């Protein structure tokens with residue numbers, strides 16, 4: 001399997017190459033040169049497989065020769081063995097038509113564990129073969145940081161430096177990062193906002209004094225391997241409903257467009273998906289783009305769903321490239337103009353290509369609270385606010401009610417207990433397995449909002465590329 005950049009001029013890479021590379025050298029994002037497709041008989045033969053076995057089957061065409069089928073299966077068994085539910089991503093019924101797919105049974109209670117637990121193992125495997133070292137540098141406003149740290153803690157060949165804005169993440173989120181004690185984990189509380197931290201990370205990726213010595217890597221959702229791992233649970237859910245013989249629709253709480261793009265990939269591979277609903281909060285650049293073709297940034301409004309408070313959606317470029325004719329030089333030109341103007345119009349081909357599979361929806365604070373109340377009153381389920389944005393869209397959908405509608409439940413409600421309690425009157429408890437979070441000792445370094453201080457800190461502790 002060969003991977004190409006959405007901007008057409010970076011070298012093609014194999015699966016191992018894209019896993020370690022993150023962003024393409026031309027600023028684009030990697031995608032398979034063509035989509036692998038399963039026949040109906042192949043999809044039917046996956047029914048009833050345990051999650052890890054299904055994962056190895058669905059991901060095999062993307063992994064190509066980079067791992068043997070046995071190696072891939074062993075990594076999946078190890079990654080998904082750490083989930084607290086044997087079904088890994090269980091379905092929960094809300095009424096005749098509405099379902100939840102619970103993606104939060106991993107170690108840090110967020111759906112990002114599904115992809116990152118596997119990615120940590122892939123890093124270790126590929127680096128041990130090359131005898132190389134990877135220095136992961138990232139900035140987090142909460143969930144990504146804890147899932148990434150948990151995934152690489154103690155892994156050979158990887159160091160992780162995670163910046164969070166000092167005093168601006170929740171206690172649960174900070175403790176999930178700072179109580180992980182492993183020599184390769186470095187938490188940095190930086191003076192300033194998330195955007196300041198993010199700007200320092202970007203600067204480090206472009207700083208030759210760092211990139212010449214260290215192999216600097218990323219764990220955000222531009223990494224292809226993350227998206228690939230997310231394709232699996234679309235298959236898992238659809239098979240439960242009788243795929244390939246029966247269609248299913250998904251509603252996806254969306255921020256960076258990674259999760260819902262994985263649904264698009266599943267559809268390209270032959271899974272009978274009737275519709276993917278892109279559910280946004282009031283930071284609705286994607287809803288505007290999909291309904292009117294206007295992709296322009298505004299200012300970010302903080303909401304009760306912080307993981308969806310975005311200004312731009314990096315992975316949207318992958319969809320625009322894929323449905324808009326796969327023209328790398330046109331895509332590069334379109335993104336150059338977007339970077340200059342912070343605004344662009346989708347082409348007709350992009351709009352029509354997206355309209356075939358995607359719908360979109362925007363939920364404000366009130367609608368989000370009402371969806372939490374609905375789930376509690378009608379099904380006795382306590383859901384988190386991100387999931388509620390998706391459910392709000394699912395309940396408003398006018399699709400044929402004979403088609404099962406599955407909302408992706410992206411976080412455990414206890415991660416956002418204040419918002420949940422305000423809406424439902426019920427305060428969700430952290431599951432017992434993370435219950436001693438508040439008793440564990442924390443470790444992190446406070447640094448000023450100054451690039452040189454961060455660079456020196458990383459340079460003194462990271463392992464050179466080798």
Ligand SMILES: *Cc1c(COP(=O)(O)O)cnc(C)c1O
Pocket residue numbers: 110111112143221253254255256257258259260307308386410411
């Ligand atoms: C990251 C995240 C999302 C958004 O997912 P994308 O892949 O960025 O669209 C939604 N909900 C929660 C809880 C998340 O952590």
